[in-house]
Amino acid sequence: MSDATPQAPRKSSSLLSVDTQTQKRNSAENRFKNYGLIAVMAGLLALVILLTSILNNGLSSFQQSFVTIEVELPEAKLDKSGTRDLTVMSKVTTFGYAPLLTAAMQAVIEENGVEIEGLTKKEIGGFVSKDSAAQLRDFVLANPEVVGTTQSFTFLANGRIDGYYKGRVTAASAELDKNVSPAQLQLADALLDAGVLTNGFNTGFFTKGDASGQRPEAAGLGVAILGSLYMMIVVLCLALPIGVAASIYLEEFAAKNRFTDLIEVNIANLAAVPSIVFGILGLAIFINFAGLPQSAPIVGGLVLTLMTLPTIIIATRASLKSVPPSIRQAALGIGASKMQSVFHHVLPLAAPGILTGTIIGLAQALGETAPLLLIGMVAFVKEFPGAPPEGFFDPASALPVQVFNWTQRSDPAFVERASGAIIVLLVFLILMNAIAVLLRRRFERRW
Amino acid sequence: MNNMLMSEKKLETTQTKISAKDVNVYYGDTHAIKDVNVEIPEKTVTAFIGPSGCGKSTFLRCINRMNDTIDVCRVTGDILLDAEDIYDKRVDPVQLRAKVGMVFQKPNPFPKSIYDNVAYGPRIHGLAKTKAEIDEIVEKSLRRGAIWDEVKDRLHAPGTGLSGGQQQRLCIARAVATEPEVLLMDEPCSALDPIATAQVEELIDDLRSRYSVVIVTHSMQQAARVSQKTAFFHLGNLVEFGDTSDIFTNPSDSRTESYITGRIG
Ligand SMILES: Nc1ncnc2c1ncn2[C@@H]1O[C@H](COP(=O)(O)OP(=O)(O)OP(=O)(O)O)[C@@H](O)[C@H]1O
Numbered sequence: 217m218s219d220a221t222p223q224a225p226r227k228s229s230s231l232l233s234v235d236t237q238t239q240k241r242n243s244a245e246n247r248f249k250n251y252g253l254i255a256v257m258a259g260l261l262a263l264v265i266l267l268t269s270i271l272n273n274g275l276s277s278f279q280q281s282f283v284t285i286e287v288e289l290p291e292a293k294l295d296k297s298g299t300r301d302l303t304v305m306s307k308v309t310t311f312g313y314a315p316l317l318t319a320a321m322q323a324v325i326e327e328n329g330v331e332i333e334g335l336t337k338k339e340i341g342g343f344v345s346k347d348s349a350a351q352l353r354d355f356v357l358a359n360p361e362v363v364g365t366t367q368s369f370t371f372l373a374n375g376r377i378d379g380y381y382k383g384r385v386t387a388a389s390a391e392l393d394k395n396v397s398p399a400q401l402q403l404a405d406a407l408l409d410a411g412v413l414t415n416g417f418n419t420g421f422f423t424k425g426d427a428s429g430q431r432p433e434a435a436g437l438g439v440a441i442l443g444s445l446y447m448m449i450v451v452l453c454l455a456l457p458i459g460v461a462a463s464i465y466l467e468e469f470a471a472k473n474r475f476t477d478l479i480e481v482n483i484a485n486l487a488a489v490p491s492i493v494f495g496i497l498g499l500a501i502f503i504n505f506a507g508l509p510q511s512a513p514i515v516g517g518l519v520l521t522l523m524t525l526p527t528i529i530i531a532t533r534a535s536l537k538s539v540p541p542s543i544r545q546a547a548l549g550i551g552a553s554k555m556q557s558v559f560h561h562v563l564p565l566a567a568p569g570i571l572t573g574t575i576i577g578l579a580q581a582l583g584e585t586a587p588l589l590l591i592g593m594v595a596f597v598k599e600f601p602g603a604p605p606e607g608f609f610d611p612a613s614a615l616p617v618q619v620f621n622w623t624q625r626s627d628p629a630f631v632e633r634a635s636g637a638i639i640v641l642l643v644f645l646i647l648m649n650a651i652a653v654l655l656r657r658r659f660e661r662r663w
Numbered sequence: 664m665n666n667m668l669m670s671e672k673k674l675e676t677t678q679t680k681i682s683a684k685d686v687n688v689y690y691g692d693t694h695a696i697k698d699v700n701v702e703i704p705e706k707t708v709t710a711f712i713g714p715s716g717c718g719k720s721t722f723l724r725c726i727n728r729m730n731d732t733i734d735v736c737r738v739t740g741d742i743l744l745d746a747e748d749i750y751d752k753r754v755d756p757v758q759l760r761a762k763v764g765m766v767f768q769k770p771n772p773f774p775k776s777i778y779d780n781v782a783y784g785p786r787i788h789g790l791a792k793t794k795a796e797i798d799e800i801v802e803k804s805l806r807r808g809a810i811w812d813e814v815k816d817r818l819h820a821p822g823t824g825l826s827g828g829q830q831q832r833l834c835i836a837r838a839v840a841t842e843p844e845v846l847l848m849d850e851p852c853s854a855l856d857p858i859a860t861a862q863v864e865e866l867i868d869d870l871r872s873r874y875s876v877v878i879v880t881h882s883m884q885q886a887a888r889v890s891q892k893t894a895f896f897h898l899g900n901l902v903e904f905g906d907t908s909d910i911f912t913n914p915s916d917s918r919t920e921s922y923i924t925g926r927i928g
């Protein structure tokens with residue numbers, strides 16, 4: 217019928233040639249794609265720079281110089297009474313042990329026939345870490361029977377010697393440094409040849425507590441890792457059940473009215489509150505009001521729980537919402553109660569989303585520093601917290617706070633340690649995110 | 664259209680199972696059901712027909728109080744099941760829904776195994792104690808859902824992996840597994856092919872010997888084939904209610920006639 221009305225003859229164009237309109241659209245599309253690509257590249261570049269700088273600075277912290285020497289433990293110096301009575305023996309301080317180390321070092325130098333000009337006795341004693349005397353004393357007090365014998369020990373080398381093998385210290389810089397002399401560096405090279413000085417994996421970095429500013433070589437992340445772990449346990453045990461229960465109530469049971477709207481808006485707002493505010497809140501409530509101890513993982517965990525809750529609630533509500541209503545109807549339709557419908561059908565379907573949200577919340581909490589500073593977790597902690605549950609109340613550190621702490625110190629060796637700690641933190645974060653992805657893959661279901 | 668295949672089905676009883684008195688339903692300000700009075704007899708298939716949006720589903724949902732789950736929905740009037748008011752304050756809708764089962768328009772199996780789909784109802788209502796008893800209920804229900812032969816070898820495969828028509832029959836099996844007294848079906852065949860539809864219709868006819876079945880349908884032929892009573896809704900009003908044969912051969916209202924002859928709707 218339409219044939220009857222004469223139509224303006226449409227210009228027939230070949231599909232093989234592109235018309236101007238299409239050309240314009242295509243070039244606009246290409247431009248947009250390129251902008252996107254540039255944005256992604258810029259992001260990637262920043263990431264690569266960040267990672268290389270951290271890895272460059274930090275990887276060396278996993279390596280450490282050790283000195284293995286035979287130390288004579290004379291009874292005359294360590295236990296004058298000869299009774300092996302610990303109360304008497306502990307009267308000998310680390311100053312009493314230091315000369316033994318110097319003597320042992322001197323012995324090993326002579327034994328290997330090393331001769332270095334201008335090497336003073338003090339420099340020989342200072343070759344090993346200042347921590348070594350304490351290490352020796354601890355060992356002797358723990359094993360009093362070794363007094364009077366000669367034992368082989370592996371000590372940390374002085375931080376500057378350690379730095380020498382990481383390129384941080386050179387003969388030129390040693391000239392100006394009062395902590396190390398060029399002669400000591402020569403000695404290090406000679407002892408390395410003799411096999412007395414070795415460079416190996418730094419297990420102490422993971423097992424030791426923090427150390428004072430003069431002995432960076434002895435500083436480790438052990439207390440921080442344990443403290444972070446304790447806090448994560450507290451956060452997981454509190455934030456997950458509270459968050460999930462709150463979300464289920466709000467999403468499935470609560471009537472939709474002004475009041476619940478208000479709650480919803482406030483939860484969304486809470487997620488955006490700067491974390492330091494939670495720190496102030498924690499200080500006021502948990503420490504000043506409830507009287508919990510400062511620097512304790514329990515307080516850190518509670519503060520981080522407050523901070524993580526909104527994240528978990530938002531993620532949980534989103535995944536509850538994404539469960540199709542037909543599932544709820546199906547359950548209600550065959551006579552399941554609301555609670556049965558939620559717990560038997562809705563929650564299992566929402567679980568992957570909830571788990572992912574929880575892990576992301578935990579990862580966020582793991583990397584959080586500001587609120588912990590306010591509740592005193594920045595303190596210098598050398599001692600490990602005890603086993604749970606009492607350990608939750610002992611002072612501890614946390615990974616990000618330890619990083620913060622180390623970057624504040626003057627010795628450049630701590631910059632290396634801080635970067636190493638960042639690597640450890642990043643590895644934990646990547647692991648947690650990988651677990652989140654795995655869980656999501658594993659439990660994801662279609663309906 | 665008036666001379667459709669009409670099976671000569673006699674009503675076995677005249678006892679009333681469900682009776683609605685002056686039922687009004689509002690969604691906020693929308694008046695969806697207006698003063699509906701109807702008596703649905705026992706052991707009969709009752710068809711609800713009418714144009715889209717006339718309130719068939721809404722009225723159906725009143726009978727098992729699924730409307731309670733819609734926040735804006737408000738129901739007035741009385742609906743009696745065996746002479747008991749189901750909107751009485753003392754009535755627990757959960758208990759009611761065990762008695763009044765429902766099959767939805769869109770198949771909605773649980774994302775669990777076929778077996779668990781059917782076993783869920785009997786489990787939560789404590790209809791079976793042992794595994795053997797549940798097995799028996801599952802098999803019986805799947806047979807009554809006309810799907811047993813297709814799934815008997817993969818009872819532990821997910822119910823969502825079935826085809827649309829199979830899923831719908833699974834949902835019917837799930838609904839009958841709880842042994843309801845009334846079965847509400849909202850366009851149960853809209854996702855099914857003619858063969859599966861025929862199976863479901865046969866099943867509905869079967870179910871009639873034990874339950875009251877209320878079915879919403881857009882197919883006049885289906886209403887004529889399976890039902891003994893028909894209710895015609897139009898714009899929220901129950902225009903006509905009577906024996907199916909009367910409605911289709913001799914409608915008393917002009918709107919009914921126009922609808923079933925295809926002039927409105
Ligand atoms: N959840 C709801 N909220 C608000 N209004 C609703 C809701 N459900 C239904 N309605 C309204 O109630 C009226 C009746 O809807 P209903 O779903 O009962 O129609 P129906 O007869 O089942 O239609 P169809 O044949 O298309 O399924 C419609 O006007 C619809 O817009």
Ligand SMILES: [Mg+2]
Nearest residue numbers: 719720721849
């Ligand atoms: Mg409908």
